[in-house]
Amino acid sequence: MEFLFALAIFxxxxxxxxxxxxxxxxxxxxxCGGLACVGGGACEVCPRKSAENGEEKDG
Structure with a gap:
């Protein structure tokens, strides 16, 4: 019964x-913006990452 209840919640x-x-x-x-920030790796173009590093992002 608990399984059905958990399944229903999910x-x-x-x-x-x-x-x-x-x-x-x-x-x-x-x-990081999903497909709007497609770049060449691990979120290199992410505006949040740039803001954390103190850099300004053009765009």
Missing amino acids: LVAFLGLAAGLMLTGRPPQGS
């Missing part, structure tokens, strides 16, 4: 996240 959370993505029409976005 399904509701999953469906809520999916509905939010579909209703907003935007792609998923992580802390």
Whole structure:
């Protein structure tokens, strides 16, 4: 019974996240901007990383 309850909670959370993505029409976005910040490696173009290092990012 506990398994079904936990499964139901996960399904509701999953469906809520999916509905939010579909209703907003935007792609998923992580802390570094998702696909908007595609670069050549580990978040090299991330504006947050640049701000933490004290650098200004043009763009």
